[in-house]
Amino acid sequence: MELIVEDDGQGSEEERLLGGLDKLGAQLEQAGGNLQILSFLNQGITVTYTLPIADNSVHKPIKVVVTDSEPIVREALMALLSMQEDMEAIADPSGGVLLPELCERMQPDIILLATNHGELDYISLISRIKQISPTIKLMVMTSSDHDRQLAMEAIHLGAEGYIEKAIPSRELLSKIRLLYRGEMIITQQLAKQLVQTIMRQQDKTNEYGLTDRELEVLQCLSEKMKYKEIAEKLFLAEGTVRNYLSVIYSKLEVTSRSQATEKAQTEGII
Structure with a gap:
């Protein structure tokens, strides 16, 4: 004024x-x-x-896409979200098949992605959504032990949340708001599984007795770098790089670059 x-x-x-x-x-x-x-x-x-400062800012609702192949579940979630003043519910009747196109068109904030569409390649789907817009947050909803393994893979691909379908409505709404504010949402059980996976990978690395420097050389090797390039990147002499590789081959019980790289990747060493 x-x-x-x-x-x-x-x-x-x-x-x-x-x-x-x-x-x-x-x-x-x-x-x-x-x-x-x-x-x-x-x-x-x-x-x-x-003079009082007027707050003329407009608080936009959280745009939430509901993806579930079961119409009853999808409609129930839509009804719940539509009742919230700070949320806008968007239905995906395709069960995820047309989700990338919907994301490009609607630019949602959060996707509730149920893993109950047996023919859907969720890993490729999540990767594609993250390519379309890294800011879209994904909350994976599961209902079985098999799906929990899928949820772990989704987290590795960049999904920000994981919940079970049996979650109470009030808790679901709370977690959506936390996710929107930037919080990571996973269950204690999944967090424990993730830690165990990391520990197993570390144990596998220690099993072969590889040092940090040897792991760096092995990583460069997997990136198809030449000896000279590895030496320049790690500030080593080419002869030193060759010595490191001899030791790495011996510890991994392989005889070539391709064998070393394949074994390291297969067993989660790098």
Whole structure:
């Protein structure tokens, strides 16, 4: 709001000042503000005015896509989300088949992706969605032990959340809001499985006794880098690189670059 106080040029300076302040005070009150005047002998006058800051920002609802091949479940979720003032529910009747096209068109914030479409390649689907827009957050919904393994793979591919279908409605809504704010949503069981997977990978690496430097050389080898390129990247002499490779071949019980790379990737060493 713009506040204007005009001086009409009439009266003494004191009268004009006080008249102007009176007008300013009246306008401030109309705007929800206030005016304070402090005057001290031989110290002049201090005029303080305050105005409330208006919040004109528009809070956009969280756009949530519901993907489930079972119409009853999908409709129930749609009804639940539609009742929330801060959410906009978007149905995907295709069960995920046409989800990438829907994402390009609607640009949702969150996708509730149920893993109950037997013929759907979820890994490729998630990868494609992340390519379309990395900002779209994926919440995988599962209902079986087999699907939990799929959820772990989805997390590795960049999915931000995992829940079980049996979750209470209030908890589901809470987790959607947390996910939207940037939180990672996974169950304690899945978190434990992820830690165990990482530990198994570390154990596999330790099983062959590879040092950190040998792992770096092996990683470069898997990227099809030449000896000279590996040496330049790791600040080593070419002869030193060859020595490292001899040791790596011996520890992995292989005899060539291709065998070393294949074994390291197959067993999760790199």
